[in-house]
Amino acid sequence: MAVDSAGDLWVAVWGGGGMQRICANGSGADFVEVGPSHVTSLAFSGPGLDVTVVTTSHLLLDDDERRQSPHAGAVFTLALGVTGLRAHSRKPLDLHHVTVDL
16 A cells, blocks of 8 residues: 555455555546556655555466566556655654563
8 A cells, every 4th residue: 555645545445356446535546557456565755756666476376377477476566657655764662661560
């Protein structure tokens, strides 16, 4: 999953051959076809976060399905015309040792 600069959620659809965009304002959803049926993940990349990187899998495909989908297992880069949000970095948790008597 990834979120774009408009606040829309992008979800990889395993077995669906693409990505589902769910609009933050509730106006609807779009589907972007990638090709291979098993889409595993996506992220926004590049200096401007305007490149969508999509990973796929060939796992659980039989021999015929692999022949029909020769790019299964590949990594794709797409220019969808959207910009992603930069991932937030978290500072490490300040964990204190706590002793509990039972």
